[in-house]
Amino acid sequence: MRFLVTVNGGGAPPDEQLFAEMGRFVEELTRAGVLLATGGLDRGTHVTSSGGNITLTDGPFTESKEVIVSFALIEVRSKEEALELARRFWKMVGDGEGDIRQVFGPES
């Protein structure tokens, strides 16, 4: 089963050590056959659709804590495995916020 692990903004920017640790973590997850894709996200453009009117607004947004800044798509055997890996990730990163959500495939 797939999970999308997302990290919200607002945290401290990674220092060199964290950067290296993250690199190792990503490599380990790749070697374990778990990591399918990962990436960082731009602030982007916000879309509102209301009564046929589509409004596009460029960032920045008020609360960066509410905006996803990076993600990892992982394939694991249970929800608990996803939670355990997320726990390891956050232990490394320190303070911040994010989510772990199961991704349903093309079947549903």
Place this chain on the structure above:
Amino acid sequence: MTSEAGTAAAHRAIEAVWRIESARIIAGLAGLVRDVGLAEELAQDALVAALEQWPAEGIPPNPGAWLMLTAKHRAIDRIRRNERLGARLSLLGRELETEQHSVPTEFDDVVDSDEKMGDDLLRLMFISCHPVLSTEARIALTLRLLGGLTTEEIARGFLAAEPTIAKRIVRAKQTLASKQVPFEVPPPAERPARLASVLEVLYLVFNEGYSAMAGDDWMRPALCAEALRLGRVLAELMPAEPEVHGLVALMEIQASRVHARLSLAGLPVPLLEQNRGRWDQLLIRRGFSALLRAERVGGPPGPYVLQAAIAACHAQARAPEQTGWARIAALYQALALLTPSPVVELNRAVAVAMASGPERGLEIVDRLATESALAGYHHLPSVRGDLLSKLGRHGEAAEEFRRAATLTRNIPERTVLLQRADDCAERIQPTTR
């Protein structure tokens, strides 16, 4: 949360840690005690200790290191009690002495370096798929030691009785011990054959999962994911082996069709009739990059690379009519040269028929009609029926489909074949009857 529910949640969390860590722990221990059976027992002891202590104390910061250290302590206890293993005590004792002086903070402090760990994992893969074991035993041992699956899960995955699998695993471990199979990466002379065995086991597990039907236990399709995961692990351990990347590419691309290969009614949907929108593009792309890695390593393409290249041809086509059949036919020809088999020849016939017309395909199929290896193989009459119906020979085609239906034990498949027989029968012109 009640304490019972809390304990159950803790147990699930511990099982997840076990799934993540067990292969590396067993591999590391086997590297130390040189006996996979003993290594697994020691790792299991550590798991039992975790199940006793973690629900109350919480999961330690480095669960993998905790499990490894605990297992090593158990190893010392066991070895002290077992004279036969006494010789290994000094080695282990030395290692543990240094560890006890400093509380490990990092996984790497307790567990060996990444390189050493990778080597041990690779040795574990090779020994689990060792040719002294039967194919069934290799599969069970691989899923158990490298997949971290329980005996019950393996039994459910393979529609087998749990005691059968349990016995199989026990005997496999006994065989490895009694034949004194070394815990090693095979020397270069043996490596191609030994690697072929590892790849075969992974592909058999994958295919078992792939053959799962709607309504089957979820453990069956989970075998696909497990084989794919182990293949990805192996590809990182042996990046210079093109066939490993070939197998990974093949499994990634086949797995991309998992959600398109059965209809809502649970009937198998042939490749060309599948809704390509339901193919998983992420897995397809992963398959392509694995195939590229194989090509970059170089050398003449092996059977898995060729099969993956065929799968890639299908994956590349946005619509069935855009399929590069000539290339597929050529790839099957190359495959037939490497691994001559009537099944490959039958597949080539299908590709040739698509590329150059049903007559050309039928010529190949008719040459196969006398092949005894295909006597009970329902795909032969099924393909022949398909080609005959394309040539307008509906009466003969209906007969072939009916014959195919009697040969398959798969009920949904039989339903499809009988339907095709009826369709052909309806098309027969009264004058030609």
